[in-house]
Amino acid sequence: MSEENLSPWQKYKKNLGQTRPWDFVKSDVEYAEESVATERMDICNSCPELFKLTTQCKKCGCFMNLKTKLKLAQCPLGKW
Numbered sequence: 888m889s890e891e892n893l894s895p896w897q898k899y900k901k902n903l904g905q906t907r908p909w910d911f912v913k914s915d916v917e918y919a920e921e922s923v924a925t926e927r928m929d930i931c932n933s934c935p936e937l938f939k940l941t942t943q944c945k946k947c948g949c950f951m952n953l954k955t956k957l958k959l960a961q962c963p964l965g966k967w
Contacts, residue, residue, distance in 0.1 A: 902947040902963040910957055917958040927955035927967045936964065 893901065910916045919927070931937050931951040936944055942952040947963040954960045961967070 899948060903949070904947070904961045904963060906949075906954060906957050906960040910960075911953050918956050919958045919960075923958075924956045927962070928952065930962070930966050931955065934964070934966065 890898070918924075928951065931942070931944070932939075934944075936946050937951060938945055942950055944951050944954075944963065947954075955967075
Protein backbone atom coordinates (compact mmCIF):
# COMPACT_ATOMS: atom_id res chain seq x y z
CA MET A 888 0.00 0.00 0.00
CA SER A 889 1.47 3.35 -1.01
CA GLU A 890 1.89 6.23 1.42
CA GLU A 891 -0.90 8.21 -0.25
CA ASN A 892 -3.41 5.40 0.30
CA LEU A 893 -2.77 5.15 4.04
CA SER A 894 -5.31 6.48 6.50
CA PRO A 895 -4.15 9.13 9.01
CA TRP A 896 -4.05 6.41 11.69
CA GLN A 897 -1.92 4.12 9.50
CA LYS A 898 0.48 6.98 8.74
CA TYR A 899 0.75 7.77 12.47
CA LYS A 900 1.52 4.14 13.33
CA LYS A 901 4.07 3.90 10.52
CA ASN A 902 5.84 7.05 11.71
CA LEU A 903 6.04 5.75 15.28
CA GLY A 904 8.33 2.94 14.23
CA GLN A 905 8.82 0.10 16.71
CA THR A 906 8.25 2.19 19.83
CA ARG A 907 4.93 3.21 21.32
CA PRO A 908 4.16 6.08 23.73
CA TRP A 909 3.42 3.68 26.59
CA ASP A 910 6.85 1.99 26.25
CA PHE A 911 8.32 4.65 28.51
CA VAL A 912 6.38 3.36 31.51
CA LYS A 913 6.91 -0.36 30.89
CA SER A 914 9.30 -2.04 33.32
CA ASP A 915 11.00 -4.27 30.73
CA VAL A 916 11.98 -1.54 28.25
CA GLU A 917 15.68 -0.78 27.87
CA TYR A 918 16.83 2.81 28.08
CA ALA A 919 19.56 4.43 26.00
CA GLU A 920 22.79 5.61 27.56
CA GLU A 921 22.49 9.19 28.78
CA SER A 922 25.03 10.38 26.20
CA VAL A 923 23.00 8.76 23.39
CA ALA A 924 19.75 10.31 24.64
CA THR A 925 21.42 13.73 24.86
CA GLU A 926 22.86 13.42 21.36
CA ARG A 927 19.45 12.41 19.98
CA MET A 928 17.71 15.32 21.73
CA ASP A 929 20.32 17.74 20.36
CA ILE A 930 19.47 16.51 16.86
CA CYS A 931 15.76 16.93 17.57
CA ASN A 932 16.26 20.44 18.93
CA SER A 933 17.80 21.50 15.62
CA CYS A 934 15.04 19.85 13.55
CA PRO A 935 12.29 22.01 12.00
CA GLU A 936 9.77 19.21 12.71
CA LEU A 937 10.10 19.66 16.49
CA PHE A 938 7.38 21.70 18.19
CA LYS A 939 9.70 23.21 20.78
CA LEU A 940 7.02 24.28 23.25
CA THR A 941 6.06 20.68 24.03
CA THR A 942 9.14 18.90 22.54
CA GLN A 943 6.69 17.03 20.33
CA CYS A 944 7.65 15.76 16.88
CA LYS A 945 5.31 16.93 14.13
CA LYS A 946 6.05 13.79 12.11
CA CYS A 947 5.34 11.04 14.66
CA GLY A 948 3.59 12.95 17.44
CA CYS A 949 5.94 11.66 20.14
CA PHE A 950 7.29 13.72 23.01
CA MET A 951 10.93 13.61 22.04
CA ASN A 952 12.30 14.41 25.48
CA LEU A 953 10.97 10.93 26.38
CA LYS A 954 11.36 9.04 23.11
CA THR A 955 15.07 9.87 22.81
CA LYS A 956 15.66 7.96 26.05
CA LEU A 957 14.29 4.65 24.72
CA LYS A 958 17.09 2.43 23.44
CA LEU A 959 15.20 0.97 20.46
CA ALA A 960 13.45 4.21 19.44
CA GLN A 961 14.13 5.68 16.03
CA CYS A 962 13.62 9.07 14.48
CA PRO A 963 10.80 8.92 11.91
CA LEU A 964 12.96 11.03 9.59
CA GLY A 965 16.00 8.75 10.00
CA LYS A 966 18.13 11.41 11.69
CA TRP A 967 19.12 9.06 14.53
